[in-house]
Amino acid sequence: MAKEQSVLEKVVSLAKRKGFVFQSSEIYGGLNGCWDYGPLGVELLKNIKEEWWKTMTYREDVEGLDAAILMHPKVWEASGHVENFTDPMIDCKQCKARFRLDTLAEQISDKKIDKLFKEFSENISDDISESFNEIVNSELTSTEKFEKLLEDSDINKLLLSMTNCPNCGTKGEFTEPRSFNLMFKTFLGPVEKTENAIYLRPETAQGIYVNFLNVQGASRQKLPFGIAQIGKAFRNEINTKNFLFRTREFEQMEMQYFVKPEDDEKYFEYWKEKSIEWFKQMGMNGDKLRFHDHPEDKLAHYAKAATDIEYEFPFGWGEIEGIHNRTNFDLSRHEEYSGKSQKYFDEESKEKFIPFIIETSGGVSRSFMAFLVDSYNEEEVNGETRVVLKLHPKLAPVKAAIFPLVNKDGMPEIAREIEKDLRPFLRVFYDDKGAVGRRYRRQDENGTPYCITIDTQTLSDGTITVRERDSMEQVRVHKDELLKFLLEKLK
């Protein structure tokens, strides 16, 4: 018995069959969490980015930027990524709980810690007793002492073997501390020396921040204004998951809006609404979109407020865009680390200050997946299942397909002529294989919004039929009016 395929499985299967997404390096067995975009996928991806770009930058107050993926290592010290992206972690092999080494001490009572120290000092070897005693006899609290001891790689192994898991109480089942560095490292230049190590950017935002004054000066913008950028970013996630949802290489579309500190809340709200509106305008089902506000105690180190725009995927709600109030954290840090002033001078108030930043950070790959899942439809038509991607025409990889109804009576010649007329302006597809019904259905699966058919009537009056994907209804249009007709529809 064939079990019912999930929507996600169907979409993954369709994506491969039709050339949207392939597994990376598939002939070698694939590469964990990496995916390639095929002929239709690259069009959809490009259209998503293009529409976003138009929405964001075809306005007076937003400029574009394309910063390098490789940046000065100090950028990531300033941003906090070096510090926050490298947490040593331990797992309890008994109950599978995972702990950050630097916060483990907080979960153990002082009484237990003191008992532990006593036990430890009885088992200690000479080579580490000196540093151990130095810490234990210091003026710190028990928790702080414990934290310090855990930082010492000579001591922590033995110490951990005597520590009970705060979750299940089992002793001696911790793994060795492992460092999780979420940033990809590489080398600048062909010599693999430690001092040449740099990172692939884990977010595109920093490329914008370090260019804040460059862009502001060159474009003569005044606050408030934004800088938009689309590009790849890389994170060494512990686990990849859910097809395109969590991958180690991904693309972001970000806009950083620089504002006066007192205006931050106003623009945070403004961009929240603008952002969710964009997804709806691109045809996404509003019922599957929601905001998810981050509670204050869960905010990242840089943020004063944060909201995710979530889409309801088959596997649950998932973030497709984040809107953050990053305050003046990033620019202040860059001022501190670079020694270069990042202040803005306001002519009206004659004040000098570091602007606040409202960030909209969208995931291109995640949006791609959301658009794909959202547009996937199965319908009953004459007892058959019709699979159709109801993509917004602006996002559809192919805008129109051209069919001669039959391959005779001069229909193919007219069809080829029409194809030639449209091709410079639109991505079109010519198909004369098999019955016309089959060709319609094939295009439905690709999400092609319009199918143009040349029939007998075309021979006498020059009109063709335009069949609309979602309604399957046809209208007759004169072939000389066709381009105008389609462009109008795609506007």
Add this chain to the structure above:
RNA sequence: GCGGGUAUAGUUUAAUGGUAGAAUGACUGCCUUCCAAGCAGUAGAUGGGAGUUCGAUUCUCCCUACCCGCACCA
């Protein structure tokens, strides 16, 4: 990282310790005058590596990938 599951043509699947059958899709041709019609033909698969065996797609182990949980996700 941990636990569970899965892996056979592009896709969905069947079967078997003696190297695989189908549906669908694709391609070629015929036929087709509007929604996956028909006919004829063609190509196409056991994820990778070891082991057991006379012989492994089938049994065992390892690896890889994907899916589902947990944990992680500044």
